[in-house]
Structures are given as structure tokens and as C-alpha cells.
Amino acid sequence: MDILIQTIGDIINADLGSPLAAFIALLLVSLAILGFMSLTAGGLSFIERRVAGRMQSRIGPNRVGPQGILQFMADGLKCAQKEDLIPDGADRLLFKLAPVLCFIGVFGTFAVLPWGNGFFASELNVGLLYLMSVTSLVVIGMLMAGWSSNNKWSLLGGMRSAAQMVSYEIPVALSLLPVILLCGSLSFKELIGAQGAMPWDWNILNSPFTFISFFIFFLAALAEGNRTPFDIPEGESELVAGYCTEYSGLRFVFFFFAEWANLYVIGAVAAAVFLGGGHLPFGLESDIVSLLVFFAKSFFMVFIIIWLRWTLPRFRVDQMMTLCWKTLIPLSFVMLFGQAITLLIYHELTFLQSIVSLVLFAICVLVGVKFVSRVLVNIKEQKYKMMHTLTGS
Amino acid sequence: MVKEELKTEYMTINMGPQHPSTHGVIRFVIKTDGEIIHHCEPDVGYLHRSIEKIAELMPWQSFIPYTDRVDYVAAMNANWSYCMAVEKLAGIEVPERAEYLRVIVSELNRISSHLVAIGAADMDMGAYTPFIHALRERESINDLLELICGARLTYNYMSLGGVRFDAPPLFKEKTLAFLDHFEPVHEQIHRLISDNHIFQKRFRKVAVVSADMAKKYNLVGPNLRGSGVKFDVRKDEPYSIYDQLDFDVPVGKGFEGVVGDCYDRYIVRAEEIRQSVRIIRQCFDKMPEGDIAAKVKRVLKPPAGHIYVRTETPRGDAGYFISCDGKTSPERVKIRTGSFTAMSIIPELAKGLFIADLVAVIGSFDIVAPELDR
Amino acid sequence: MSPIYARMSEVVLNIDVVLNIVKDELGLDLVQDESAIEGSSLVVPSESLLSVMEVLRQHEKLKFRVLMSQTGVHRGEDMLLFYHLHSYEFSHTICVLCVVPAEGGEVDSVSCIWSGADWLERETFDLLGVHFKGHPNLRRIMMPEDWEGHPLRKDYKMPTEYAGIDNTPCSLEKLDD
Numbered sequence: 001m002d003i004l005i006q007t008i009g010d011i012i013n014a015d016l017g018s019p020l021a022a023f024i025a026l027l028l029v030s031l032a033i034l035g036f037m038s039l040t041a042g043g044l045s046f047i048e049r050r051v052a053g054r055m056q057s058r059i060g061p062n063r064v065g066p067q068g069i070l071q072f073m074a075d076g077l078k079c080a081q082k083e084d085l086i087p088d089g090a091d092r093l094l095f096k097l098a099p100v101l102c103f104i105g106v107f108g109t110f111a112v113l114p115w116g117n118g119f120f121a122s123e124l125n126v127g128l129l130y131l132m133s134v135t136s137l138v139v140i141g142m143l144m145a146g147w148s149s150n151n152k153w154s155l156l157g158g159m160r161s162a163a164q165m166v167s168y169e170i171p172v173a174l175s176l177l178p179v180i181l182l183c184g185s186l187s188f189k190e191l192i193g194a195q196g197a198m199p200w201d202w203n204i205l206n207s208p209f210t211f212i213s214f215f216i217f218f219l220a221a222l223a224e225g226n227r228t229p230f231d232i233p234e235g236e237s238e239l240v241a242g243y244c245t246e247y248s249g250l251r252f253v254f255f256f257f258a259e260w261a262n263l264y265v266i267g268a269v270a271a272a273v274f275l276g277g278g279h280l281p282f283g284l285e286s287d288i289v290s291l292l293v294f295f296a297k298s299f300f301m302v303f304i305i306i307w308l309r310w311t312l313p314r315f316r317v318d319q320m321m322t323l324c325w326k327t328l329i330p331l332s333f334v335m336l337f338g339q340a341i342t343l344l345i346y347h348e349l350t351f352l353q354s355i356v357s358l359v360l361f362a363i364c365v366l367v368g369v370k371f372v373s374r375v376l377v378n379i380k381e382q383k384y385k386m387m388h389t390l391t392g393s
Numbered sequence: 394m395v396k397e398e399l400k401t402e403y404m405t406i407n408m409g410p411q412h413p414s415t416h417g418v419i420r421f422v423i424k425t426d427g428e429i430i431h432h433c434e435p436d437v438g439y440l441h442r443s444i445e446k447i448a449e450l451m452p453w454q455s456f457i458p459y460t461d462r463v464d465y466v467a468a469m470n471a472n473w474s475y476c477m478a479v480e481k482l483a484g485i486e487v488p489e490r491a492e493y494l495r496v497i498v499s500e501l502n503r504i505s506s507h508l509v510a511i512g513a514a515d516m517d518m519g520a521y522t523p524f525i526h527a528l529r530e531r532e533s534i535n536d537l538l539e540l541i542c543g544a545r546l547t548y549n550y551m552s553l554g555g556v557r558f559d560a561p562p563l564f565k566e567k568t569l570a571f572l573d574h575f576e577p578v579h580e581q582i583h584r585l586i587s588d589n590h591i592f593q594k595r596f597r598k599v600a601v602v603s604a605d606m607a608k609k610y611n612l613v614g615p616n617l618r619g620s621g622v623k624f625d626v627r628k629d630e631p632y633s634i635y636d637q638l639d640f641d642v643p644v645g646k647g648f649e650g651v652v653g654d655c656y657d658r659y660i661v662r663a664e665e666i667r668q669s670v671r672i673i674r675q676c677f678d679k680m681p682e683g684d685i686a687a688k689v690k691r692v693l694k695p696p697a698g699h700i701y702v703r704t705e706t707p708r709g710d711a712g713y714f715i716s717c718d719g720k721t722s723p724e725r726v727k728i729r730t731g732s733f734t735a736m737s738i739i740p741e742l743a744k745g746l747f748i749a750d751l752v753a754v755i756g757s758f759d760i761v762a763p764e765l766d767r
Numbered sequence: 768m769s770p771i772y773a774r775m776s777e778v779v780l781n782i783d784v785v786l787n788i789v790k791d792e793l794g795l796d797l798v799q800d801e802s803a804i805e806g807s808s809l810v811v812p813s814e815s816l817l818s819v820m821e822v823l824r825q826h827e828k829l830k831f832r833v834l835m836s837q838t839g840v841h842r843g844e845d846m847l848l849f850y851h852l853h854s855y856e857f858s859h860t861i862c863v864l865c866v867v868p869a870e871g872g873e874v875d876s877v878s879c880i881w882s883g884a885d886w887l888e889r890e891t892f893d894l895l896g897v898h899f900k901g902h903p904n905l906r907r908i909m910m911p912e913d914w915e916g917h918p919l920r921k922d923y924k925m926p927t928e929y930a931g932i933d934n935t936p937c938s939l940e941k942l943d944d
Contacts, residue, residue, distance in 0.1 A: 052521075052522075055522055056521065056522050056525035056526065057525070057526065057529055058525065152404060152406045152407075153406070156406075156428070156748070159427075160428075228519060229519070229591055231519065232749075235519060235749070236413055236519075237413050237414040237516060237517045237518070237519060237752055238414070238748055238749045238752050239748075240412065240413060310521060310522050311520070311522060311585075312519075312520060312589065312591055313515065313518035313519045313520040313586070313589060313591045313592045313595060314518065314519030314520075314591070315591060315594070315595075316594070316595055316747055316749045316750065317428055317747060317749060318428075318747065319594055319595075382577065382581070437908060437909070438907075438908060438909040438910065438911075441909040441910070443918055443919075445894070445919060446918055446919055449919075481804060481805060482804055608832045608833050608855065609832075609881060609882045609883060610881075610882050610883040611833050611835060611881065611883035622855055624855055629858055630858070696804075697802065698802045698803060698804040699802055699803060699804065699808075699840070699849065699862075700803070700804040700805050701805075701806070701835075701836060701849075701851045701860075701862060703835070712835055712836045712851065714836055714838055714849060714851070716840045716847075716849075718842070724840060724842070725838070725839075725840040725841075725919070727836065727838035727849075729835065729836040729838075729887075733886065734883055734886070736886070737882075737883060737885060737886035738882075738883075741882075766909060
């Protein structure tokens with residue numbers, strides 16, 4: 001594996017003389033990324049369904065392949081065989097274009113996403129900026145889908161998603177700014193490089209302001225990814241299926257492909273920008289290990305998103321906008337300002353940073369321990385009660 | 394400068410009859426200004442099977458299975474309402490053990506019906522997990538009812554003058570074991586969803602029905618009690634053995650007293666589940682031995698006259714009006730159900746709400762389409 | 768009647784009180800309806816229905832603030848309209864019977880007194896063909912708008928066809944085809 005990565009890295013970074021060779025190399029890389037993206041999206045759909053099943057005291061898909069792991073392939077095949085319906089009165093061109101745009105918007109982000117610490121598909125020095133701009137394509141795709149379907153529920157869904165995603169792009173960008181300020185760069189490589197291996201060296205624990213920024217980023221990214229509690233554009237119980245009501249077959253798959261791949265993107269950005277990328281302490285770090293650590297962090301974030309989805313109800317559309325404009329955006333401005341001042345103070349008193357980070361780390365550990373112990377106690381009590389009641393008395 | 398007037402118009406949206414959250418086949422024609430509802434016109438009748446007409450064509454006993462279909466979420470209660478009306482009409486005396494059995498199965502059915510109501514309200518808000526948990530518990534209740542009458546949804550358990558089958562062996566033990574298991578689980582479901590901040594934001598201060606308005610529109614049952622009117626047919630006009638049982642009538646109590654909003658109606662149902670559990674436990678303690686059904690003539694000919702009987706079903710008091718002209722079949726049966734009146738208040742409530750709120754309103758009123766259309 | 772049911776008569780209203788109140792307020796001599804098996808019931812002529820209902824709702828000794836049910840029975844030439852009223856303040860109920868002719872029967876709508884009467888009267892109109900004067904929205908509610916006839920009338924004939932769908936009763940000959 002190490003060698004493979006090394007080879008691909010060599011190919012990309014090599015001085016490619018002829019344009020043809022460059023084209024082939026880039027094609028290979030994008031194909032590899034496409035493969036990875038498909039696997040991630042499919043795998044996540046499987047993981048999500050199994051996790052949901054676990055939470056709802058049922059099993060979830062378990063028939064196709066070992067433990068049902070190939071279920072997503074069966075689903076994809078099934079959808080591919082479905083008739084490709086285009087409703088009467090639909091704007092045919094836009095209707096066909098919309099899922100592709102959604103897909104491109106998410107696929108484009110994979111160009112700059114890091115793979116571990118040292119390896120990038122393309123190392124842009126404005127990586128974060130590029131990522132945020134290319135995701136905006138998704139909005140246009142959804143709005144197109146809603147408009148062109150000639151269905152009022154779709155239209156409502158499209159309008160909702162436009163309002164939601166345009167609004168929430170602002171807190172996403174603003175909450176990333178403190179970190180950019182801290183690291184002085186927009187490139188993922190330097191963002192990861194500026195962080196250390198131990199948790200208190202991560203950006204999230206740099207100061208209270210980055211700490212809160214992380215949560216703002218997480219909430220706003222949830223909203224950008226149309227996940228519960230912000231799954232308003234496609235809220236099943238209100239808008240049937242929102243913007244993708246009229247889609248069937250492979251076009252429908254494209255939308256959901258994009259959605260699940262987006263899950264991974266959220267996790268990966270959070271891991272790279274806030275959670276220290278793929279660093280590992282005690283000199284254990286190598287390319288492959290950092291890749292695994294990075295994946296672990298990303299998928300942990302993804303798991304939390306899935307967990308939230310199957311626990312929380314959804315916001316109403318006006319409450320969602322209120323949360324964005326009246327809470328998250330002002331708060332993220334405060335965080336930006338606070339971080340700027342903190343940086344000045346840290347510049348004068350260098351020892352202060354490590355103290356603050358350590359204190360924050362201690363608080364996190366305490367909260368985590370408290371949470372886990374409470375959960376354990378709860379589970380124990382429930383089990384005892386159930387055993388007690390089912391066995392007799 | 395010429396001021397140009399932009400022409401705007403309301404968007405007419407058709408919600409239903411195939412919509413995920415209309416709880417059956419109901420259609421709303423909504424005129425909206427963007428997301429805000431300007432006018433809402435319910436269109437019912439998709440499930441009208443003319444059950445009242447069918448009643449006029451058959452003997453008194455044969456209509457009982459049809460009452461199951463009036464409200465299939467709580468069929469026991471619908472059975473009971475009709476049986477009680479005919480028993481009063483014909484002067485049939487019901488043995489005491491049969492009354493206890495009737496109360497037990499009805500209260501079990503009430504729990505399962507409220508579980509569906511609570512779960513469906515959660516699902517309308519986008520929370521799936523509580524819905525599945527509620528349905529899981531409902532399965533156990535279905536098992537218990539299957540044990541006693543052999544059916545899981547449309548029971549046809551009650552007969553004129555009593556019930557069809559006595560409780561089988563182990564029914565008591567299994568029911569009590571279920572209740573012991575259910576009480577903590579109910580707390581769990583409650584804690585998972587009712588105290589959730591987002592859920593409360595969606596339900597509180599939405600579609601407020603004042604006590605006066607509730608009376609004007611004749612809301613019944615939990616919907617009425619959600620508005621703060623403490624009236625329960627079981628308590629205020631006790632029928633059967635309810636006056637020998639000890640239970641409370643919960644009224645909607647959010648965190649600011651009685652408001653009459655969606656959350657109050659929701660919380661009343663959750664509280665009623667607890668009271669039903671209490672009632673069932675008491676019934677098992679007090680249940681006497683004896684007959685389970687009175688002797689009733691094959692061909693029943695009640696005296697001419699009319700009667701209006703109310704019983705407390707999960708969706709409020711179901712009024713059965715029966716007019717009899719002394720023949721072997723009813724002259725007229727009119728079933729006035731809770732969903733019907735709850736539906737008639739929606740056009741007034743819906744004005745100015747969001748589309749998402751309309752879903753919450755339907756969920757909080759616990760409207761069951763077959764009961765609405767009959 | 769079973770001793771259990773006998774207890775319910777405690778909440779039954781004394782009909783004479785109601786009759787006297789109506790006489791004092793409106794000068795009308797109403798009669799009791801003897802056909803009610805349980806509870807009190809009175810007969811009101813259709814032309815004074817609205818004023819009697821207003822008294823029943825407003826009078827401080829009665830306060831019937833709720834119209835529980837409204838329905839009708841088609842019996843021969845007559846259409847019997849039943850109104851069941853309830854008062855949460857005093858917890859008593861009363862049944863009001865109003866007789867109108869079955870053909871072209873008309874009666875004042877009470878939906879101006881109880882908003883809940885709106886839908887109940889629409890249902891009675893739809894299924895029994897009684898016309899309610901002054902009803903804000905008297906349309907069919909259960910049956911389709913273009914349905915002919917009123918199904919719960921005793922002289923109702925099942926249509927053999929609706930919107931191109933054959934509805935003749937199934938017979939063996941038809942099955943053989």
C-alpha cells in the first residue's frame with residue numbers, strides 16, 4: 001500500500017513532459033478518486049442503515065454479501081434497471097443537468113481533500129477556498145432539480161435548499177476563518193502541518209474561540225449537507241421527498257451518491273482543519289498510518305452525524321434561518337475577533353497557549369468521561385430493569 | 394416616477410391523498426404564500442365506505458365486525474361503543490366479569506393507539522427512532538390481544554351482552570409482565586423525544602386552541618383535555634365499572650400551564666398511557682369469576698326509540714346514535730367520532746401556519762382517516 | 768336495565784326545567800319527546816329551532832356550549848333531525864328533535880351558534896338531503912361533488928354506474944361471461 005501511494009505520488013509530482021502523459025496521469029488519479037468516492041458513498045449508505053437499525057432495535061440490511069455489506073451494490077444495480085422517468089412539462093435540459101451538477105459539486109471537493117498527511121490529489125494553495133466554492137454548485141443543482149421537475153413540492157424543496165445552503169455557507173466560511181488566521185494558510189497541507197500529534201496541539205484546542213468555531217462549523221456543515229436536524233429541503237413528512245421527488249433510476253442515485261459522499265467530505269474537513277489531520281505521536285507516523293488515522297477521525301465524525309440523524313427531529317424552516325442569521329453568524333464573527341486578539345496575546349505570552357490548550361483538553365476529557373459513565377450506568381439500569389421484569393415477579 | 398404594481402397570487406398546493414404525513418387518505422387543498430398557509434381546505438371522504446348504510450341492512454349482532462373498521466387503530470373501543478348502545482337499547486345486562494374483560498382489552502388498545510399517535514407525531518417531526526420504539530411496544534400489545542381473541546387488528550371481540558372469549562390461562566401473567574416491562578420503556582421514549590429541544594420548538598405555541606374554541610368546535614378526548622377542559626366520559630359520566638377504578642384525568646401541561654398547543658395535546662396522550670396502565674393493574678386485582686356473556690336472543694328486537702351513547706375512545710368520546718323502529722335491524726346508526734370534529738377545526742387553525750406546522754397539527758390531533766370518513 | 772347503567776341517570780337533566788325556561792324566554796309550548804330511551808329529549812318545530820337553540824346555549828341555567836352530534840333519520844314522509852347538546856359546566860345533556868318533511872325539507876343552520884355544526888350539517892346534507900338555510904358552505908363532504916341522490920335515505924336507489932365504473936350488483940351470469 002505504501003508503495004502504491006508512493007508510486008501515484010511520484011506520477012503526479014513527476015515532471016510530466018508531454019501533455020498526453022499528464023492527461024493520462026490525471027485521468028488515472030480522478031478514476032481512482034471516483035472509485036474511492038463510490039465506495040465511500042456506498043459504504044456509508046450501508047453503515048448508516050446498519051447503525052440506524054441498531055438504534056431502532058432492528059437489524060438492517062443483512063442479506064447481500066457478508067453481513068449485507070454489498071447491499072449498496074444491489075441497490076445501485078436495481079436503480080440502474082429502473083425506468084428513467086421525466087415528467088410531462090418538465091424542463092428536460094435542466095432536469096437532466098441537475099443531478100450531474102450536484103454530483104460534480106461534491107466530486108470536485110475530493111480534488112483537494114487530504115489523504116493522510118503527505119498526500120494530496122492536487123495541492124492547491126487555496127484549498128479551503130476552492131472547497132467552499134465548488135460545493136456551491138450543489139445549490140444550483142438542487143434549485144434546478146426543484147424548478148425543472150414541474151412539481152410544486154419539488155419547487156418548495158428547491159427554494160428551501162437554496163435559502164438554506166446559501167445562508168449556511170456563511171457560517172461555514174466564517175467558522176473556518178479563525179483557524180486560517182491561526183495557521184496563516186488556506187492550503188490543507190499547511191493546515192495539517194501546523195498541528196501536532198497530541199490533542200492539545202490540535203487547532204480545535206488552541207483557544208476557546210477555535211473550540212466554539214468547531215461546533216459552529218459542524219452545525220453549519222450539517223445544514224449544508226442536508227442532514228437532520230436540517231434535512232428541511234427533503235423533509236419526507238413535509239415535502240414528500242423535496243427537490244428529488246420526481247427523479248427515478250440513476251438520476252436519483254446521483255443525488256444520494258452526492259449526499260453520502262458529502263458526509264465524508266464534512267468528516268474529512270473537520271478532521272483535517274480542526275482535529276489534527278493524520279498525525280500520530282511517538283514517531284509512529286508513516287504515510288499509510290497517517291492515512292488510517294485520518295480515516296478514523298473522519299469516520300468518527302461521520303458516525304456522529306449519523307447518530308444525530310437518527311435521534312433528532314427536524315427544525316422548521318424559519319427556525320433554521322433564525323438559527324443561522326441570528327445565532328451562528330454573529331457568534332462566528334465574535335469567534336473570529338476573539339481569535340485575532342488571542343493570537344496577539346499568545347504572541348506576547350507564549351506559555352499561555354499551552355496552558356489554555358491543556359485546560360481545554362482536561363475539560364474535554366472530563367466531559368467525555370462523565371458522558372460515557374452516565375451512558376454505562378443507564379444501560380446497566382435498563383438491563384437490570386428489563387431482566388428483572390421479564391424473568392418474573 | 395411610475396410605480397409598477399407587481400401581480401402576485403397564492404400558490405395552490407395539493408397535499409394528499411397520497412402524502413406521507415396525512416395519516417391515511419386525506420387531502421388538503423392549500424393556498425400558500427411561499428411557505429405560509431393562507432387557506433386550507435380539507436377534502437375528506439376518500440375512505441367513505443358507508444358503514445352507516447351497511448348497518449341498516451343487517452341484524453344487530455352482525456354489525457359488530459364493521460365497527461372494527463370504523464377505527465382500526467383502536468377497534469376494541471369502537472366495538473364497545475356500539476355494543477353498549479345496543480345493550481342499553483335492548484336492556485341487556487352485562488355480567489361483571491365481562492365488564493372487567495372489556496375494560497382490560499380497551500385500555501390495552503388505548504395504550505397501543507396512543508403509542509401510534511405519539512410515534513406518528515414524532516415521525517412527522519422527522520424523528521424516526523421513537524416511532525419504531527413505540528411500534529415495537531405496540532407489537533407486544535397486539536400479541537396479548539391476539540392471545541385473548543385471535544386477531545391482531547380487527548378484533549370482533551365483544552358481543553352483545555358480554556365478550557366472546559374468556560381470558561386464556563397466562564393472560565393475566567403475561568399482561569402484568571408486559572406492563573412491568575413497558576413502564577420504564579415508556580419513560581425512555583418520553584425522555585428521548587418529549588424533552589427534546591427541537592421537538593418542543595416545533596410543537597409548543599403552535600396551533601393554539603383555547604378552551605372556548607375547543608368547545609365551540611366540539612373537540613373531544615385528549616384534544617379537548619389538551620386545551621385544559623378536564624372532561625373524560627369515563628370519569629364524568631362513568632359507564633361500565635370505571636367508577637370503581639382509581640385513575641386521573643390528565644390535562645395538557647406544558648411548562649407554562651395549559652396553553653392548548655400541539656405539545657399539550659401530545660403530552661396528554663403520553664400521560665394517559667400511564668393512567669391506562671394503572672387501570673389495567675386494578676382490573677386484574679378486582680376481576681371476579683363468573684359468566685362472560687349474558688344470554689341474548691338470536692333475533693334481537695329492541696323496543697322502538699332512539700339513544701345516544703358516548704364512550705371514551707383514544708380519539709375522544711365516540712358518540713353512537715342509534716334509532717330503532719322495533720325491527721331486527723337498526724333504522725339508523727350515526728357514528729360521531731373524534732377525528733371528524735378535530736378535522737373540522739383545521740381550516741381555522743391552519744391560517745398563517747407554515748406547511749411544516751400543518752403536519753404537526755395533523756399529528757397532534759391524531760386523526761385516523763377511516764374513523765373520519767366511516 | 769343493568770344497575771351499572773342506572774347510575775348514569777344522575778346526570779340526566781329534568782326536562783320540565785328546560786320546557787319552562789323556553790316558555791319564559793320565548794313563549795313557546797314545547798313537548799317532550801317520548802321516544803328517547805335514555806336522557807331527556809324535546810321536540811322543537813323547525814321554524815323556531817334557531818331561537819330555541821340560542822336559548823339553550825345562552826341561558827345561565829343550561830349553558831349548552833357544545834353540539835355533540837347532529838344527524839337525521841329518514842322515516843316515511845318525515846325527516847327527523849336530532850341535535851345532541853352537552854354542557855361541560857353542569858355536565859348535563861339534552862337531545863333536541865326537529866321534524867321536517869323528507870322531500871325538500873329545510874331548516875335553519877345552527878352553525879352560527881356552534882362552529883362545529885358546520886361539518887355535521889354538511890354530512891347530514893350529503894347523506895340525507897336536508898337543506899340547511901344560512902349554512903356558510905353547504906357542499907357534499909363524503910360523496911363526490913357530482914354524486915346523485917343521498918345514500919342514507921330510505922328511498923335511495925344504488926346507481927348502476929358512476930363515472931364509467933359499472934356498479935350493478937354481481938350476479939352469477941355476469942361472472943360466467
